[in-house]
Amino acid sequence: MSTNAYPRTSRGVARREQILRAAEAMIGAQGFSAASIADITRHAKTALGTFYIYFSSKEDVFRELVLEMGQLTRAVITQAVAGAPNRLEAERAGLKAFLRFVVERPSLYRIVEEARFIDAEAYKAYFTSFAKAYAAQLNDAAAAGELRPGDAEVRAWALMGIAKTLGERYVLWDDTSDIDHVVDEAFSMIRDGLAP
Amino acid sequence: MSTNAYPRTSRGVARREQILRAAEAMIGAQGFSAASIADITRHAKTALGTFYIYFSSKEDVFRELVLEMGQLTRAVITQAVAGAPNRLEAERAGLKAFLRFVVERPSLYRIVEEARFIDAEAYKAYFTSFAKAYAAQLNDAAAAGELRPGDAEVRAWALMGIAKTLGERYVLWDDTSDIDHVVDEAFSMIRDGLAP
């Protein structure tokens, strides 16, 4: 059929989800090119052809996973940051929440990073939109005197870079139980770098 | 022949270099899987089979390019940092030199990042060794009172993250002529984050 139309039965909904999760696991573990459709359907305990009932291509599932990761990351961070008394505390909370999220969904993290090479547009759109919202927050905080004035966009990208790299090093490579230490050390640098 | 032994004639040396440069251009532009050996040899103006005289596989050239990028980056930064009067100025100079290097060799930058998915060990080795040397410098500087005390390793990774991400955003995506502005803004954050 080769569509990726939304399923009309609950069985269909469940199958699609099975396949999506299997794709997350396989692509996350082996990478986009190494993970075959056969791997994915085997892991989803379904037939090869079933894949193409729900997704039109391998790129298609991949794109959906990138989208999913974007929504989840935003949701997780937004929620973590919600209760912070000020912007600096929000930075700490956001960084910690991000690293915890990477612990929980390492495959999605890898998928987003690989998107740079598989679907560059999706990757760029994801980070650009994230950065835009992030910069707006930093701008507001600076206007309110909570941060030293400065180029919010450059700051947003720099802070995103810190989070991405620490996530890779201290979560994906080295499943350190001491995420709090990493957050504290990085945050003390960020705090003094941004405080008014 | 399928070796990657070093060539014994000057013609061989030149051919190998041609192919290496073509591989840099093709893989850098299209990515590892999209760039075919045929693309590479066509661009190098040589026959398909010649590739296998100098490299044993596509992964093999790729690995060599990653190695090369590692050496070059180190050399560029080491040299840029050499004249700095203190560690903070070294940070500024290092960041600027890195971004300038990305302007000159965007393909090599992309190759190193893609290495995470093609040759994870090479990628990890590259950054781990870089981070180790970087952290040692930061440690010395902190001991000398040039930086506030703190976990040098976490700092090194955070600073590498800033450089990588700004390079991607402001050089690869947006060939901004205003690298200096980006450096200044990022540096002012780094400076206050690290200053004693």
Add this chain to the structure above:
DNA sequence: TTGAAATATGAATCAGTATTCATGTTTTAT
């Protein structure tokens, strides 16, 4: 209950491309 729509199956198709190899050509050492 029943037939049309939706979903499931996996063997067969199809395309792409990494790698090899048998055969020339060029270089180098003597």
Add this chain to the structure above:
DNA sequence: ATAAAACATGAATACTGATTCATATTTCAA
């Protein structure tokens, strides 16, 4: 000058894996 070693060539091989499709089976509305 000459033979051995290096190097060059590109058609042929070999293999992988994405996508299709004809054929079941299941679901659901009427």
